[in-house]
Amino acid sequence: MRERWGIVGGGLLGMTLAHRLAQRGRQVTLIEGADRPGGLAAAWRLGEVEWDRHYHVILPSDARLLALLGELGLEGEMVWRPTRTGAYGGGRLYSVSNAVELLRFPLLSPVDKLRLAGTVFYASRIRDGRRLERVPVADWLRRWSGRRALERFWLPLLRSKLGDSYRQTSAAFIWATLARLYAARRAGLKQELLGYVRGGYARVLARFAAKLAAEGVEVRLGQPAARVAAAAPQAGVAVDLAGGERLCFDQVVVTLAAPLAARVCEGLAAAERERLAGVRYLGIVCASLLLRRPLAGFYVTNLLDAGLPFTGVVEMSALVDARDLGDRSLVYLPRYLSPDDPFFTVSDAAVEELFTGALGRLFPGFRRADVDCFRVSRVRQVMALPTLDYSSRLPPVSTSVPGLHLASSAHIVNGTLNVNETVDLAERTVRRLLAGVPAAPYAGKGEEAAGAPAGEWGGGRRLRAAR
Numbered sequence: 101m102r103e104r105w106g107i108v109g110g111g112l113l114g115m116t117l118a119h120r121l122a123q124r125g126r127q128v129t130l131i132e133g134a135d136r137p138g139g140l141a142a143a144w145r146l147g148e149v150e151w152d153r154h155y156h157v158i159l160p161s162d163a164r165l166l167a168l169l170g171e172l173g174l175e176g177e178m179v180w181r182p183t184r185t186g187a188y189g190g191g192r193l194y195s196v197s198n199a200v201e202l203l204r205f206p207l208l209s210p211v212d213k214l215r216l217a218g219t220v221f222y223a224s225r226i227r228d229g230r231r232l233e234r235v236p237v238a239d240w241l242r243r244w245s246g247r248r249a250l251e252r253f254w255l256p257l258l259r260s261k262l263g264d265s266y267r268q269t270s271a272a273f274i275w276a277t278l279a280r281l282y283a284a285r286r287a288g289l290k291q292e293l294l295g296y297v298r299g300g301y302a303r304v305l306a307r308f309a310a311k312l313a314a315e316g317v318e319v320r321l322g323q324p325a326a327r328v329a330a331a332a333p334q335a336g337v338a339v340d341l342a343g344g345e346r347l348c349f350d351q352v353v354v355t356l357a358a359p360l361a362a363r364v365c366e367g368l369a370a371a372e373r374e375r376l377a378g379v380r381y382l383g384i385v386c387a388s389l390l391l392r393r394p395l396a397g398f399y400v401t402n403l404l405d406a407g408l409p410f411t412g413v414v415e416m417s418a419l420v421d422a423r424d425l426g427d428r429s430l431v432y433l434p435r436y437l438s439p440d441d442p443f444f445t446v447s448d449a450a451v452e453e454l455f456t457g458a459l460g461r462l463f464p465g466f467r468r469a470d471v472d473c474f475r476v477s478r479v480r481q482v483m484a485l486p487t488l489d490y491s492s493r494l495p496p497v498s499t500s501v502p503g504l505h506l507a508s509s510a511h512i513v514n515g516t517l518n519v520n521e522t523v524d525l526a527e528r529t530v531r532r533l534l535a536g537v538p539a540a541p542y543a544g545k546g547e548e549a550a551g552a553p554a555g556e557w558g559g560g561r562r563l564r565a566a567r
């Protein structure tokens with residue numbers, strides 16, 4: 101009989117795990133609590149438009165993701181475009197899309213700009229981010245960029261992404277962000293491009309689901325796992341569904357966020373639970389707006405002024421063809437928060453009132469009558485924070501419960517949370533588990549961390565430009 105594998109969590113990580121295991125002859129069941137697969141990459145409807153619930157972008161250097169899209173027959177559906185970047189500071193909106201515009205940016209002195217450029221260049225030359233885990237990100241940026249650049253440029257960006265958690269975050273966070281942005285340049289590309297698949301992730305996930313079905317993967321949607329434990333007295337691992345059904349497998353991989361994994365997995369050693377509990381997460385309240393006309397044409401507008409209710413402006417229609425969006429403009433307004441922040445309980449109507457009011461201050465041409473649709477997504481565990489000495493406190497991958505394994509974004513060490521690294525994590529995890537090697541943590545964009553302890557920023561043992 102074929103070895104039976106259960107995958108708890110049907111996001112892109114779980115789907116890729118199921119795909120690779122099925123390719124290697126395993127009998128696979130994918131268990132997802134939501135009514136559709138995809139997790140953070142899932143799509144939803146905005147009026148007459150179906151598009152991604154959260155903003156995503158593909159870089160030409162995202163080799164793992166592009167290879168997977170090729171397997172799904174979507175390589176010919178990629179659209180690549182140059183984009184522009186904005187910055188809002190001192191009550192004004194500026195374009196900072198190239199070196200010339202950055203040199204003209206009035207909120208930094210010539211010396212500040214020189215040191216800022218030097219910081220970015222120095223970070224792009226670092227190949228091993230482990231030593232940066234021991235340095236607070238603000239201390240590192242102050243050392244290389246100077247106090248004024250830190251206060252006027254870096255700190256507003258750190259607070260917008262991390263809130264006060266930036267104080268516990270290591271310098272590996274900013275290094276991995278810059279490494280990803282500059283990977284395309286190292287790969288020899290002359291122009292920085294961003295990309296997407298026509299139809300967005302709704303199309304990707306539909307094609308992926310069809311692929312899994314053709315490979316014999318059983319997909320259970322709308323059936324959250326309530327308990328995962330050893331299937332005593334018989335061997336293997338049992339997954340009890342919330343509806344009362346029990347499924348038994350030879351091996352189970354739980355891809356839930358660390359706090360959720362700790363809640364459903366029984367029989368873990370005290371040290372394993374301690375490590376799961378020690379992972380700090382960042383959550384998000386993200387509004388999607390479908391507008392009748394564009395804002396300013398910047399894909400990303402970085403916010404340097406305090407007092408704004410969202411932490412950035414992502415104008416997806418600056419990248420995506422208007423025909424894919426019903427000739428409308430799609431804007432995301434994210435607000436990153438700690439999972440226990442009371443803003444998660446604010447009503448949609450109150451969020452709309454607050455966010456649209458602030459949007460009018462940033463973009464004087466914006467009118468609330470321009471909003472065709474406004475929806476709010478809330479996710480309390482989005483990204484594991486790369487806190488100081490993070491890799492020394494990671495949760496295990498192969499646990500003390502025989503046949504029970506954990507794999508989630510918490511196992512991405514010194515890497516940015518994006519779809520490419522999620523796919524890469526799945527690939528590495530499958531290879532190690534099937535090889536019978538105790539699964540080490542994901543080491544980012546470089547070589548695998550053999551022998552390492554179990555366990556929209558911060559990659560690995562060695563950074564490869566082409567990955």
